Amino acid sequence: MSQLQISTTVNGDPVEFLCEPDESLMDVLRDRLGLTGTKEGCGSGDCGACSVTVDGRLVCSCLVLGAEAQGRQIGTIEGMAKGEKLHVLQQKFLEHAALQCGICTPGILVAAEALLKENPDPTETEVRYWLAGNLCRCTGYDKIIRAVMDAATEMRGA
Amino acid sequence: MPLDAQHDNHTREFKVVGTRPVRPDGLDKVTGRARYGADMSLPGMIFGEIVRANHAHAKIVKIDTSAAEALSGVHAVVTRADFPAQSDGMVDILDHCMADGEVLYDGHAVAAVAASSKALARKAAALIKVEYEVLPHVTDVDEAAKPGAPLVKQGIESNIVATHEFGHGDVEKGFTEAEVIVERSYTTEATHQGYIEPHACVATLGGDGVADIWCCTQGHFMVRNTCAAIMGMNASQIRVTASEIGGGFGGKTTVYIEPTALALSKKAGRPVKIVMNREDVFRASGPTASSSIDIKIGAKKDGTLVAGQATLRYQGGAWGGSIVDFGAMAAFACYDMPNVKAVGIDVLANRPKLAAYRAPSAPMAAFAVESAVNEMCDELGMDPLDFRLKNCARAGTKSSYGPTYGEIGLEATLEAAKAHPHWSAPLPEGQGRGIACGFWFNFGGQTSSSLNINEDGTVGLSVGTPDIGGSRAAMCQMAAEALGIPYEKVRAIVADTASLGYNDVTDGSRTTFASGLAVINSANQAVERLCERAAQTWDIPAEAVEWKDGAAHPAGANAGNFEPLSLDELAANSGSTGGPISGHCEINADGAGVSFGTHICDAEVDKETGRTTITRYTVIQDAGKAIHPDYVEGQFQGGAVQGIGWALNEEYIYGEDGRLQNAGFLDYRIPVASDLPMIDTQILEIPNPGHPYGVRGVGETPIVPPLAAVAHAITGSCGQRMRAIPMSPPKVLAAIKAAS
Ligand code: FES
Numbered sequence A: 001m002s003q004l005q006i007s008t009t010v011n012g013d014p015v016e017f018l019c020e021p022d023e024s025l026m027d028v029l030r031d032r033l034g035l036t037g038t039k040e041g042c043g044s045g046d047c048g049a050c051s052v053t054v055d056g057r058l059v060c061s062c063l064v065l066g067a068e069a070q071g072r073q074i075g076t077i078e079g080m081a082k083g084e085k086l087h088v089l090q091q092k093f094l095e096h097a098a099l100q101c102g103i104c105t106p107g108i109l110v111a112a113e114a115l116l117k118e119n120p121d122p123t124e125t126e127v128r129y130w131l132a133g134n135l136c137r138c139t140g141y142d143k144i145i146r147a148v149m150d151a152a153t154e155m156r157g158a
Numbered sequence B: 001m002p003l004d005a006q007h008d009n010h011t012r013e014f015k016v017v018g019t020r021p022v023r024p025d026g027l028d029k030v031t032g033r034a035r036y037g038a039d040m041s042l043p044g045m046i047f048g049e050i051v052r053a054n055h056a057h058a059k060i061v062k063i064d065t066s067a068a069e070a071l072s073g074v075h076a077v078v079t080r081a082d083f084p085a086q087s088d089g090m091v092d093i094l095d096h097c098m099a100d101g102e103v104l105y106d107g108h109a110v111a112a113v114a115a116s117s118k119a120l121a122r123k124a125a126a127l128i129k130v131e132y133e134v135l136p137h138v139t140d141v142d143e144a145a146k147p148g149a150p151l152v153k154q155g156i157e158s159n160i161v162a163t164h165e166f167g168h169g170d171v172e173k174g175f176t177e178a179e180v181i182v183e184r185s186y187t188t189e190a191t192h193q194g195y196i197e198p199h200a201c202v203a204t205l206g207g208d209g210v211a212d213i214w215c216c217t218q219g220h221f222m223v224r225n226t227c228a229a230i231m232g233m234n235a236s237q238i239r240v241t242a243s244e245i246g247g248g249f250g251g252k253t254t255v256y257i258e259p260t261a262l263a264l265s266k267k268a269g270r271p272v273k274i275v276m277n278r279e280d281v282f283r284a285s286g287p288t289a290s291s292s293i294d295i296k297i298g299a300k301k302d303g304t305l306v307a308g309q310a311t312l313r314y315q316g317g318a319w320g321g322s323i324v325d326f327g328a329m330a331a332f333a334c335y336d337m338p339n340v341k342a343v344g345i346d347v348l349a350n351r352p353k354l355a356a357y358r359a360p361s362a363p364m365a366a367f368a369v370e371s372a373v374n375e376m377c378d379e380l381g382m383d384p385l386d387f388r389l390k391n392c393a394r395a396g397t398k399s400s401y402g403p404t405y406g407e408i409g410l411e412a413t414l415e416a417a418k419a420h421p422h423w424s425a426p427l428p429e430g431q432g433r434g435i436a437c438g439f440w441f442n443f444g445g446q447t448s449s450s451l452n453i454n455e456d457g458t459v460g461l462s463v464g465t466p467d468i469g470g471s472r473a474a475m476c477q478m479a480a481e482a483l484g485i486p487y488e489k490v491r492a493i494v495a496d497t498a499s500l501g502y503n504d505v506t507d508g509s510r511t512t513f514a515s516g517l518a519v520i521n522s523a524n525q526a527v528e529r530l531c532e533r534a535a536q537t538w539d540i541p542a543e544a545v546e547w548k549d550g551a552a553h554p555a556g557a558n559a560g561n562f563e564p565l566s567l568d569e570l571a572a573n574s575g576s577t578g579g580p581i582s583g584h585c586e587i588n589a590d591g592a593g594v595s596f597g598t599h600i601c602d603a604e605v606d607k608e609t610g611r612t613t614i615t616r617y618t619v620i621q622d623a624g625k626a627i628h629p630d631y632v633e634g635q636f637q638g639g640a641v642q643g644i645g646w647a648l649n650e651e652y653i654y655g656e657d658g659r660l661q662n663a664g665f666l667d668y669r670i671p672v673a674s675d676l677p678m679i680d681t682q683i684l685e686i687p688n689p690g691h692p693y694g695v696r697g698v699g700e701t702p703i704v705p706p707l708a709a710v711a712h713a714i715t716g717s718c719g720q721r722m723r724a725i726p727m728s729p730p731k732v733l734a735a736i737k738a739a740s
């Protein structure tokens, strides 16, 4: 099988890469583009650690082919802060100690950002169901939910 | 300052300890920059893949690696023959990493390859042909313990490998004095730690015999020593760097892939990276024991416990070491009883070798004992909190496992539970409320740390215990507290194995206690040196200098009249007053201070489906002293939720064929955000006299009470007593149907 040449945009930067036809977007990001902020917890769509956005839509990058990135806008955790300035969600995760080991954190931040774009004023239950695809084994979710709710409040006020 | 052993820490006032600063590794972790096990790459690196057996028990007749070796891009193939012969000690660990002629569990590694890409490595692995002779197997603990059960491996005569007994008094006599006796049996299935980051490592072993390993582990010194012993190398030849670690909970306190990566690297002459996939994490790493437990307790009509007896059978895989002894020791640890006996029986089964999981062995024992206690309360018509307050262990109680307790916080957690609004809140129709207590020993252990005062007055701190949930923040806080400087001036790193003395693994809730103790001692030693420099500057004896608020002061009027010298000034002048200033500490820490907690759980069972929803949950625990309360609360919440998962859903399911049927997060269901309510926490602080700031480990105990607390709440909601964990919807539904 010969490799495919793909042109895409990652966090606003134009990017070209070669990949195998059956290679996942997660592997491309991590192994070919050095964007290791996207994590692999399962490789089967069950943990959400690999969450990214494709044209603004939240996906598990382990379930998307690298080749599908052709002509799309890919968003990863590395694109969330603007230079030195953290996104409100990132700031709130630090303030609320919403991470312990932190391996789930990039995926949860990407997922939460997608939620707040769609629904700037979610209830606790809505946050819990939106994040139900993002496993965290350390925190019991309590501080994560509080951080997301607090970020939503601040973003609505700003 | 003397390094005193018994600390009067009741009245101490803190400036930094007890505050909630942002953790030092936080920014890297919210921006994706933090580097975990699988995030490392090295020049020339190739990829390893492990070949695993699909049999629960089989003899390896032949391994044919020729087709894999012939594939272009393959650099090395290894089997057990590529490891040096083992003398005792490490042989079990290596056997688990790479089978020695006999496969003992589904997922057992039999060979490995390294190739220039992941895809090629997978292709080569599929080309390795293994011929097996399938042998009889057994995976259930009670089946394995029966006479005549299939033997788990060749060359043994019984699957029962050890028996441990603890207790005091005379239980037979005790039961004759009892007016009410409750006798029940309980079972729990094996669970997995379920850390989201799979095991990963990069290893390089060159022709010069020098090796480097980068890996996610709870103990890089353990990795070094284990790999050195297995590979026949010296400790100094292997340097291990601990990456950021994506969860462990005890499951990363041994090696699974590092020796194999070294063997592949040695053969290939290239750095080799191995990352386990999720399926293999479930099949071949760290589950807990599964258990089967008989409990008998006896009480007077007034609720006085007079005797307790437990027989605990745990299987922890095909190598023994189910650590059932911890279960037997912990079973009755919450109670003051004149007559108590616990027998732990260690049983082999064709399953992966157990690894520690948060308070290892205690949750199962507590499920059985706390459930029996709750049944006893029903028999007596007594409030379960009052019953526990009447019988709980206190300072001076002879514990069920031997020692007499010093200052402990169990009674305080029960009093707090009684006063908690959750306990008195009216229970909505259809819900039940449960309660249970939990205990963990906590450990100290070997620890070494080093602290450097930089010339600009900032501080570099090296610790040797991997930071699994924010411990670097706590280390910086304790160093800042001891030095009297702001938190922001201290930066802590987890140093590699070449940079510090030996450190035990991060486990047993030892890190904030023991590494913290080493950090405080290191800081105190640096303070001594700082005082010496000030004494030298002022030309007075060092004893005449005292350290206050981050500066050296003359101690009293007789010492002389000098302006204080701050740490900044002393650091800036250090080059001309004798060179760099630092402090070190090497200890084998003792006095960890046992820990107790009480949990309250509200739950509602859907009578149509058997599904249980947790509606409210409160954790009350003694932390000794909470260095960073956010992370203490986080430990309480995370541990409780792992316990809830164990109680309600998580289990290893083996088929008739001895193969694991649910090796993935879809079928092994850990709690998700929508399953849970907020988890309320209450931190109590009953200082541990064995630590200068009063710290007790907090991480283990929170997983101990939930199994019984949830079971108790389920009984309240649907009337059924569940004595088998997990209490998954089909089982609860079957119990409801059987009763109606
Ligand atoms: S790695 Fe993609 S969902 Fe787990």
Ligand code: FES
Residues within 6 Å of the ligand: A098, A099, A100, A101, A102, A103, A104, A105, A135, A136, A137, A138, A139, B196, B246, B247
């Ligand atoms: S913080 Fe460890 S998995 Fe979420």
